[in-house]
Amino acid sequence: MTISWIQASILGIFASLSSMPGMAGSTIGNYTLGRPLVGGLVCGIVLGDMKTGIAAGVAMQLVYIALVTPGGTVSADLRAVSYIGIPLAMVAIHAQGLSATSANAADLAKSMGTLVGTVGTVLFYGTATMNLVWQHMGWRAVEKGDFKKLYAVDWGYPWISHLFFSFIPTVLMTHFGSSAVQALKTALPMDGIPMKTLFTVGALLPCVGIAILLKQIVEGPLDFIPFFVGFTFAASLKLNLVSVTVVSLIFAMIFYKLDMAISTNKQPVASSSGGAVIDDDEEEEDI
Amino acid sequence: MTISWIQASILGIFASLSSMPGMAGSTIGNYTLGRPLVGGLVCGIVLGDMKTGIAAGVAMQLVYIALVTPGGTVSADLRAVSYIGIPLAMVAIHAQGLSATSANAADLAKSMGTLVGTVGTVLFYGTATMNLVWQHMGWRAVEKGDFKKLYAVDWGYPWISHLFFSFIPTVLMTHFGSSAVQALKTALPMDGIPMKTLFTVGALLPCVGIAILLKQIVEGPLDFIPFFVGFTFAASLKLNLVSVTVVSLIFAMIFYKLDMAISTNKQPVASSSGGAVIDDDEEEEDI
């Protein structure tokens, strides 16, 4: 499998659209096109092997399922994951002769994608920094009262930043990277320690993704409970995720009502008999 | 399969007992003998094929599982469903050579039963109207202080209404209807559009029965949740209905306690700090 200049260019455009400050707006861009699941579909179509593309995308999506970028703090760059990592992973899967939907292919994709994603954060900072130039032009326009110019500043000029930090890197890395990946096959045999480790790492990486999500949800030990109940439903009862979601709704409803019952309860208590019972909500987390 | 005069007469008696204003009291009559599930058992015994009878009864029961007749508003007549529809459906199933417990037999039963049931509502209004005659006699007795006569008015004379509106129609329709149904076989081939549609309608009809139940239970969108959780338990986990009921009890208990907590909570709030929090119970339904 090789990646032609044309294919590489299409990937470059998607990279520009889907990055954080990307050109498609965060809803359609970063949060849709940027997600590896969608990236896998796009790359699969562009490279003509949708099955492998989606399988690789699914694998990587798990690692980045929890990717939040609070205040522009970017721990992995999704343009690099989705439009450099996935194509290269696809090439590698082909090169190693792995079945597209095998666990091994997924593990390989995860390792490769994560590496690219982590390194790629430099692209994010590059883009954001270059945007300062256009913003400078924007401030001058504001001072002059030439507000119409803001549209160009917000919607037009940043494409130039992306030419340098999204398009070109993607084109080069996917086009040339594919031969580099091919060479790996001879260098590293499948039953050697490095490849075994690489694949094992791939299997372990999604734990970090899930753990990041957990970090967000878990404030006290009690918050682990819904997680483990969901885990049990899926692992022991083989419930699929829509079904898990449906069942979770009744618990959501209960906790909603409980919270309302407790909070409407606290108000009058607080005002009448002092703060004695106020903090039982916090206390319970400490058990 | 044919239905003899004697068999037809027994069905006629059951029709009289089980109709809405029926002669066995609503507990034993309409709510027991009138339910298609029980009707299927009775018809099965009377016609000598219990298996088909029950299978047809089960199928129709689903369509009418939610049949409530508020204030004498009758949307389908159970005497007609259970003691005219089921026997005719049994004959049809035999005529078409369908296996008693097949889905197709059930679909045929549902279509046929529903038709008969809907048309049969005229029997209900007939009976109720004819009862006005006896009630008129009753009022005269009350005026004269001849109270003992009330027993005849309430328990005796209405049998005459049923002779005309339950017994005779049932006898005639089951006895002669059976040959009509037999004739259908030649008229409508199984792989033609009409029969295909008939069977498909049979499969779709119980949706209406369930939807009527839902209408009663669902007041706001949140009320869909228990329904879907039960659905998931049965569809995804293959829990049987007793087990679903057992599991539902713990949620019932939770909502009972929640409701008590909220309502005992509201009282003092209402009296002390005004109506601000009063209507949160209603509000939550709107989310």
Next chain:
Amino acid sequence: MTISWIQASILGIFASLSSMPGMAGSTIGNYTLGRPLVGGLVCGIVLGDMKTGIAAGVAMQLVYIALVTPGGTVSADLRAVSYIGIPLAMVAIHAQGLSATSANAADLAKSMGTLVGTVGTVLFYGTATMNLVWQHMGWRAVEKGDFKKLYAVDWGYPWISHLFFSFIPTVLMTHFGSSAVQALKTALPMDGIPMKTLFTVGALLPCVGIAILLKQIVEGPLDFIPFFVGFTFAASLKLNLVSVTVVSLIFAMIFYKLDMAISTNKQPVASSSGGAVIDDDEEEEDI
């Protein structure tokens, strides 16, 4: 299978350690070594057939899963169950040629163990009574201010009680009992009424164990609900017990919060508007 003097002596020591007032402290002694599950492991190792030992221990553990001894009221003696009953049951299972892990072996073990356990309570009362002698010495020491002696009274002398009421009975009954059990085989054929009954009793006995637990948990009819939900999870969904525990946690959390919501709720109500709503918690149990 026979039990040598040495094997019998080791069992005797464990009997001394694990009895109620046993020599290993209740945490390690009665509540660990005394539990038939652990007893089964020990007996299995000592008699050289761990599989049968554990299978017999598991079976008996069920009968005694709820064994609580409030205020020294002992309804079955665990030293006798675990270190006399299990070894004899193992011998019997071998003698009858039953497979160690078969349901029949388990049933045999339960019947035998329960008999021994019930009879063995006399050992408990013997031990406790003999301890009065050492306590008498203890009181004299206290009067004299010779407190150091208390250590001997609490930790040393009771071994003598156990020599008589734990060690010797265990040694004798396991050593000689094994031949008695062997003789049973010829006396009572497997397909005779007595053996059939014995095995059936074995299958029924754990119901008592579970029922005792239930008695402790169930205060009103509503308290049956968690029991039956757990039963359904395991019986209908084949959830294992760790998974049942995990799922139970979310309900535990809900009931905890509900109870807190209700109790913090009641306080201000009680003080402001009188006792009207106070007892709704009790009332609900009566439904």
Next chain:
Amino acid sequence: MANTEKKVLSRKTLNRSFHHWFYGHLTAFSQEHMQTFGYLTSMLPIVEELYDNKEDQEKAMKTYTAFFNTEPQLGTIIVGITASLEEARANQVNSGSDGDVDDTTINGLRAGLMGPIAGIGDSLVVGTLIPVILGIALGMSDGGSPLGAIFYIIVWNLLGYFGMRFAYFKGYELGDKAVGILIGAQGKAVRKAIATVGGMVVGGVAATWVTVKTSFRLTNSSGKAYLVLQDKLDSVYPGLLTAAFIVACWWLMAKKNISPIKVMLILVVVALIGVLLGFFNPGLTY
């Protein structure tokens, strides 16, 4: 003239009254008087025992000629309550005192209760309890087994008979104090609990017993199906199509106010179109 001996209804009379109601509440139903005659026959034994002279009896019976209709099972409690009120009135009459229980009280209470209890009873007893028992019974009818029907007959009739008996005597015992229990906070919470069970069991009934399946599939040239729509849908959520049809029917009835019969007609049209498009196919042959 005051007669100090207080009248108390005998157990036997109460039993007769109850059974008259249990059997006859609807037998002489008409759209005009509904359950009025059932009520009259239930009160007759009561009135006969309480009043010795014919005139008083007639006067008492007149009270119950007022229109009455409610859900008959739960409504039994109202009959019990009026038995108790009638007893009180009889003691007033006999003692010659000017009591506060009269025609107006009794009929006010009857009229005030019959509405709410019709609503609660229709939705809880007929609309939830019976479907739940039926749902469970359906699960026992596999392969044409009579077990389910027998189960339903026994369970429902025991619940119905003893439940109504309980309601009657509870009503008699509490008199007008029964009203609070039926309509207060606890009553609401109990209804919420029952609705939860109802919702979940109805969901279970739907998933177990209703099966809407599409026969749509895409096949390649060699005839092998590469897309079986039904399997795809079930992998998203088992029973998805069934659930969708149910929700659609609910929506038509609850949100568009279309009557059940019209919804059924719509389903006929949908079925026809589906059959023509190859979406539905029951797959029958002789």
Next chain:
Amino acid sequence: MANTEKKVLSRKTLNRSFHHWFYGHLTAFSQEHMQTFGYLTSMLPIVEELYDNKEDQEKAMKTYTAFFNTEPQLGTIIVGITASLEEARANQVNSGSDGDVDDTTINGLRAGLMGPIAGIGDSLVVGTLIPVILGIALGMSDGGSPLGAIFYIIVWNLLGYFGMRFAYFKGYELGDKAVGILIGAQGKAVRKAIATVGGMVVGGVAATWVTVKTSFRLTNSSGKAYLVLQDKLDSVYPGLLTAAFIVACWWLMAKKNISPIKVMLILVVVALIGVLLGFFNPGLTY
């Protein structure tokens, strides 16, 4: 004469006291004095450290000759509380002040707590926690595997040891303030939560480990069974017979006040009759 230096129990002494209790609370048990000697050996290191002269020691030790019995695991907290109270008393004595901690206070508190804590501890620790761990362990013992027993030994002893340690030092830290936590609203809610887990796990244990099965079946002339009762029952509710027997045993014990041993005897009779009627048959042969 007042000695201003305040005595504080050393960690080492507290540890010794705790271990004396951990090991010796029941070793010298008799029906008459129960855990009294265990308590005495636990308090001895405390008393020896707090009082320098023999006389004071004797006086302090006398306090603990009063009868004591509670659930030993949870009861550890009481020992911790008295360690803290004894410390307070020693400081009063040494400073010569007329403090409010004396014999009566200490023994009042001991006597007041030992009852409730015996009840809570027996039902929560011995009656719920241990069965839950045992239940899980049973699940790991399939096929005679030692995993379950080892799991139980480790989990229970870690929980037991560190739980008791925690109780001891919490009791020492809080002194008599600990009482509220054990008996207040939060304590009740925690017990409710534990009882919920307990109930569900016990249900799971029953379904997994208890199996009551009937061998009753009806066969036709050619020997084919057309009714296998056990299968019918399981199709109604899996494990129905097991559940029924458990509830029956519960009913005999809880509602009829029949002792467990008598219930066992009843089961022997039931088994015999069942075997004779062909309802039960373990199906054994050599």
Next chain:
Amino acid sequence: MANTEKKVLSRKTLNRSFHHWFYGHLTAFSQEHMQTFGYLTSMLPIVEELYDNKEDQEKAMKTYTAFFNTEPQLGTIIVGITASLEEARANQVNSGSDGDVDDTTINGLRAGLMGPIAGIGDSLVVGTLIPVILGIALGMSDGGSPLGAIFYIIVWNLLGYFGMRFAYFKGYELGDKAVGILIGAQGKAVRKAIATVGGMVVGGVAATWVTVKTSFRLTNSSGKAYLVLQDKLDSVYPGLLTAAFIVACWWLMAKKNISPIKVMLILVVVALIGVLLGFFNPGLTY
């Protein structure tokens, strides 16, 4: 000079403003000004419609040059609120009155809301809602099927677009009254409910999609494995090893404050050691 005609923003202008925000909130992002330019382009149509003369427009636009950053989806509500406040200010200006909506009010509110809404939005929208939809979509991607990706694209974009639209117009409608809803008791309860769904679905995602397996096994002389560790672990609790690794990663990050990237490096080391010890083995060959 007071102009009594009250200005009301046209639907068309509000739509334009909304779409400017929907598209351009982050396109010109820099670490220094973040979403400020997105905000400016969103307010421009508003300002142009409200103020006829250039000077007033410039003055109004200056307000929005203040730094702005929040979670863009949920944050749409803030843009809606300021549209409404700007309208109020314009009416003050036009009527010449000394109103209470000025620069300080608007920027105070913007600054006060952007923090909490960034927190809530990042954790609920990006951290919970999106993972939940993704989790469900993953379940539909079996065997490389595009169904999942398509499902995600459609569901998320519909929710995103109409959700943001709703937030914008709700914000405009409520003006500063919207603040209470976002932060009050009901808001908290809703977040609790969403977190519950999130927690359970994430658990489901973990169990379905993450698989940590050990290849450790003990074999006897003839090569038959008598202990397959993975099977033993799964019999204790299905997915035990996976769950353990996840909790370990959580612990490193949440309790030891180790960054995700460092945790990944630790996993590389763990994988290497595991491979060397034979605990892990992906079992690959050509």
